[in-house]
Amino acid sequence: MTGVGIGIVLRLLHDGERDLEQDLLTAAARHRADHEFHHVALDVARWSREHAARLADTGRDHGLDLPGPRGNPSPGALAALREKASQALGRREETGFLLLNDLRDLHLAAARNSLHWEMLAQAAQATRDERLLSLVTDCHPQTLRQIRWTNTMIKVLAPQLLAGV
Numbered sequence: 001m002t003g004v005g006i007g008i009v010l011r012l013l014h015d016g017e018r019d020l021e022q023d024l025l026t027a028a029a030r031h032r033a034d035h036e037f038h039h040v041a042l043d044v045a046r047w048s049r050e051h052a053a054r055l056a057d058t059g060r061d062h063g064l065d066l067p068g069p070r071g072n073p074s075p076g077a078l079a080a081l082r083e084k085a086s087q088a089l090g091r092r093e094e095t096g097f098l099l100l101n102d103l104r105d106l107h108l109a110a111a112r113n114s115l116h117w118e119m120l121a122q123a124a125q126a127t128r129d130e131r132l133l134s135l136v137t138d139c140h141p142q143t144l145r146q147i148r149w150t151n152t153m154i155k156v157l158a159p160q161l162l163a164g165v
Contacts, residue, residue, distance in 0.1 A: 006123050006132070007062050013116040014055040014066045020109045020146075021048035027102040034099065037153065041106075044149060047142040048113075058135050096161045100154065107150035114143045 024045035028038045052068070059066040117140035124132035 003123075003127075006120070006127070006129075007059075007064055009116055009119050009123065010055060010059050010062060010064060011066065013113060013120060014052055014059065016109065016113045016116060017048045017052040017055060018067075020106070020113060021045045021052065023102075023106055023109060024048065027099075027106060030102065031095070031099050033095070037099065040149060044142075044146050047139075047146065051113075051139045051142070054135055054139065058132065061131065096157060100157050100161055103150050103154050103157070107147060107154065110143055110146040110150060114140065114147060117143055 024041045028041035028045065031037050031041075052066075056066040056068050117136055120132065121136040121140065123129075124136060
């Protein structure tokens with residue numbers, strides 16, 4: 001069992017990774033017509049799911065009872081409706097703005113998680129917790145890649161949508 005601070009950061013990061021996974025899955029479904037975005041979002045959502053599962057395991061060593069990954073929502077009428085709407089909208093300007101907005105929110109969520117990973121790394125070094133440091137070393141680079149991906153997508157879309165280039 002460790003200090004309260006590490007437990008707080010573990011919980012914040014766990015919740016942040018679970019939220020980011022859900023946000024990525026929602027955005028992937030919303031923008032299904034944009035195949036590149038859709039598939040990459042699903043891939044990077046899997047990273048957040050894995051991070052949350054590993055954080056839940058690590059949390060037990062620190063006296064926390066963190067829930068495992070959320071179950072994937074079953075495809076129902078709402079998912080089918082989203083897919084039809086996505087196909088109907090295609091790559092219209094309005095959908096581009098919606099995608100840009102989603103990318104901004106995803107970027108900020110990933111950046112928040114990255115800061116929590118950094119805090120956890122510093123605490124792991126200070127307490128010489130090799131298991132915690134190993135977790136950060138494995139997971140944080142993927143979070144940084146999520147940030148770079150959203151940033152790159154924003155750089156590509158923003159000029160087209162905002163300046164009409």
